[in-house]
Amino acid sequence: MNKTARRRMLVALTAMAAATLAGGAIAQDGYPNRPVTLVVAYPAGGDSDVLARLFAEKLTARLGQPVVVENRTGAAGTIGSAYVAKAPADGYTLLVAPNTLAISPLVLKPGTGASYDPQKDFTPIVELGTQSLFVIVNKEAGVTRMSELVTRAKSGNLQSYASPGNGSPMHILGELFNKSAGVKIAQVPYRGSAPAIVDLLGGQVPMMYSTLGPVAQYFQSGKLRPLAVADTKRSPFAPNVPTLTELGYKDVEVGAWQAVLGPKGMSAEMVGMLNKHFNEILKMPEVVARMATVATTPVGGDPATLRTLIANDYARYGKLVKEFGIQAD
Structure with missing residues (x-):
């Protein structure tokens, strides 16, 4: 082997070594490399808590890191939600929340210390289901x-x-x-x-x-x-129960949804990866069956759809809160 060939081989080996080291660094520093927390702003045993624990189990297996549920309760869910809103946008603190997330700030008195803007202070990840x-x-x-x-x-x-x-x-x-x-x-x-x-x-x-x-x-x-x-049609989980509209009570359609969000500023790559995991989990037969036990219909979808859902609820319920003069004690 002449000097030129040896020089080229040395350069190639050096490049390969550098690439290997870089790949190791990426793997070592990649997300996640420590436990992820799913915060629930309500006590154990409620719908959000049940769903959070179900998805924590499935995410643990997929992410290769423990995913734990933490209940931070109080003030109509705003304490736990505000905690996540103020957390670092590193993907290690996420929120599993119902649509109360978009309503509670509308009824808070100024200076409660648990305020947040549901449209600006979170990164939408995925809608889990409707109820x-x-x-x-x-x-x-x-x-x-x-x-x-x-x-x-x-x-x-x-x-x-x-x-x-x-x-x-x-x-x-x-x-x-x-x-x-x-x-x-x-x-x-x-x-x-x-x-x-x-x-x-x-x-x-x-x-x-x-x-x-x-x-x-x-x-x-x-x-x-x-x-x-209180829905536009009877629930598949209780088909014998009539709707309020059927019984003559008008304009009383109110539903609930459950979703996953993170603090504002999460990277698009991280959000995309988490969204993909959640959407795939939502298609698992055992997950669909477990969600049925809490009468939740799986939804999924992209983050943009969830962002629109939050905005629509914030606008609709803002009008109703003002109409009825609803305010937290």
């Missing part, structure tokens, strides 16, 4: 249909309902139903659905507006009863 809201009563309330509920409310024998917090979709639904039915049923806000359901079962409150997942287990025993669904 219907139901009118649920305790069997001790002695109500078997919506007409009876309205009659009892007008006579003063049914005066309150439980909700997972001020500014939640359930709270909005309560105000819309009051207006449509001509009643005044007062909201009793809780720090999430789970503690509200405890008091509903105990009879401390006679009724609740809720997604189906956390309460369906109590239907067969008769402890709780679904009277109506």
Whole structure:
């Protein structure tokens, strides 16, 4: 081998070594190289928490790093949401949240310390699924249909309902139903659905507006009863339950969605990678089956679609919050 050939081989070997070292550095410093946290702004046991734990398990296997769920509750979900909004945009702190995310800031008093802008302070990643809201009563309330509920409310024998917090979709639904039915049923806000359901079962409150997942287990025993669904059509998870529109109550369609977001400023590459993982997980038969147990229809899609969804909800509920004068205590 002459000098020229040896020189060329040396250059090639040097280049290969450099490429190998660079590849090792990229792998070593690549995302993720430590645990990822999915923050849920509500107590354990609610829909967001159940979904977060389901996806944490699947993401752990796909990312090769532990994905853990952390519950940061309080102030209608704004404490946990604001925590994520202020976190570094490095992909290690993400939020699993319902559409309360877009409503709660509208009802906060100035200076709460838990404020955020749902359109500017987050990076949308993916919509996980949609849920219907139901009118649920305790069997001790002695109500078997919506007409009876309205009659009892007008006579003063049914005066309150439980909700997972001020500014939640359930709270909005309560105000819309009051207006449509001509009643005044007062909201009793809780720090999430789970503690509200405890008091509903105990009879401390006679009724609740809720997604189906956390309460369906109590239907067969008769402890709780679904009277109506606040959607444009009947739910595939409870096809025998009529819609409020069917029963003559107009303009009371309110639904819920669940989504994953990160702090603002996350890189497009990171968001794209996470979006791909979530969309693939949403197609897994076992995931679809598990989501059905909390009456959630998988959606998926791209980040831009979720951004539009948040903007639309923020605009719609902003008008309703102003109309009803809703404000957190």
